[in-house]
Every structure is written in C-alpha cells, then in structure tokens.
Amino acid sequence: MKYLSVAETAKKWNIAERTVRNYCAEKKIPDAFLTGKTWNIPENAKRPDRINKHKETLKTLLDFLKAEKNKKVSGGIYHKIEIELTYNSNHIEGSTLTHEQTRYIYETNTIAVNTKTANVDDIIETANHFKCIDMIIDHANYKLSESFIKKLHATLKNGTSDSRKDWFTIGDYKKLPNEVGGNETTAPEKVSKAVKDLLQIYNKKNKKTFAELLEFHYKFEIIHPFQDGNGRIGRLILFKECLKNNIVPFIIDEKLKLFYYRGLQKWKSEHGYLIDTCLTAQDKFKTYLDYFHIPYKD
DSSP states (O other): OOEEOHHHHHHHHTSOHHHHHHHHHTTOSTTOEEETTEEEEETTOOOOSOTTOOSSOOOOHHHHHHHHHHHTOSSSHHHHHHHHHHHHHHHHTTOOOOHHHHHHHHHHSOOOOTTSOOOHHHHHHHHHHHHHHHHHHHTTTSOOOHHHHHHHHHHHHTTSGGGGOTTOOTTSOOSSOOEETTEEOOOHHHHHHHHHHHHHHHTTSSSOOHHHHHHHHHHHHHHOOSSSOHHHHHHHHHHHHHHHTTOOOOOOOGGGHHHHHHHHHHTTTOTHHHHHHHHHHHHHHHHHHHHTTOOOOO
C-alpha cells in the first residue's frame, strides 16, 4: 500500500495540514500511523467528516462571528477577520500601517511607531474599519440598501482630514468627477440613479451566486460613487453579501492585489480573471475556517 504525507494529503483534500494531523491524532483515518513524528496516510484514505460537524445543527460563519462579537471573544475567527480584512483592505489603498500596528490598534487601542512617523488618517481609518466590520456582521442578513452603504462610508471616513474638506462629503455621493485605474467613472450627477438602478436589479434575486456577487462588485466600483474609499466600501459589501448568502468570504492580500485590479479591468470581456483571483483568496480563507473548526460548504 502506498502512503502519503500530511502535506500531500492536505493538498489532495484541499484542507489545512493542521486539520489532517487532527484527523490522524483522533484516529479518524483508518490505518494511518506514525513513523517518529511523521504521519503516514494510506493513499486511498477518504476524508472523514469535518471535526466540527455538529449532529444537531451546522452553524454558519455568520453565527460564529455574531456570537464571538457579542461575547467579545479574543483570539477567535472574529478577532482574525477584524485584523486581516482591515489590514489588507487598507493596505491595498496605500495605508502605511504594518500588520503588527493594525493588530496593536485592535487589541490595545494603542500604536507603536518606533522611529517612523504614522499617518493620522491611516490610524483613524483603521479604527473606523473595525467598526465597519461590526456593521456588516450586525446587518449581514438585511437587504443591501443605499442608506446602509452611505452609513458604511460615513463610518469609515469619520474624523479623517477628508471629513474637514468643504468639497468632500462623507456618507454621501461624490461632488467631483473621479477615476479608477485611469478609467472614467459615473459622473457625480448620475451616481444616485446608477446606484439605485444597480441595487434594484441586484435585490430582485433573494439568493446570490459567487459570480453574481462579483458582478455587483465590478459594477459598484465602475460607478465609484464616493469621492474616496470606494474600494474598501466595495470589499466590505462583498464580505457582507458572502455572509448573507452563506458563501465562503475572501480577503484580497498584497500578493493578489494586481490580479484583483486586472480582474476588475477585464470583467466585461473575461469574467475568469476576477473569479479565479477571488477563488484563490477564498481557498486561503478556508484555511482559517478549518483552523477554527467552522463548517462551510465546499
């Protein structure tokens, strides 16, 4: 009989290596055995039921997030998402804060700058982004609306230097034309109608597919309704809608940034670029869910 390593089995089953080791340690894989500290797993072994599978009711990620948020649990999936989503989404938009500084702000409400200076807006928007994540968790099951999207923007930009500019409106649509990636976006005077039309079409269908969420994201970013913060608001909405539709969410990190931008630019001619990029990010997110023993639909 041929045997595979933990790494080979994890790749074959598309799960985390830690999960495979747990299966072995709990004797859920027949005929798996240790050689020293190395597990040997039969090549024809079948993946056991998930470690966290409840006989009564399978909880969703949203259930876990709401429970941990309400109980102020530290070190769980809620804690993880607050830091990872905030750091990566802000970093894509040019925030200079490090992952460690982002974590410090969340965990201690302080920041260590050492010899480097830190942009005050980056700090404010990081703290505000944590609040935005709480908002999408609390309102995940609600239908997406203009008022909620505007409230997200007001929360994200509250207290920043932008909020003190006469021409910059927080929590409302742009007054001046803007562009994204060198491409034209919807003119300010047409934004309100464009968003209303987009939401009307989107909300007609109760249950959304992964591709339909990405279609909405592309159209939202092309409108670019706010003067600034559109990328972060768009990704927050995506996360919310994944939770609502029980779809595994994803976080775009630095490695996927350029692929993500290319996917948005190419969406009209080729959906696959953005879909493949987001599926790659989704695979990484599944390792978080495996680590915290949270069930999900493969």
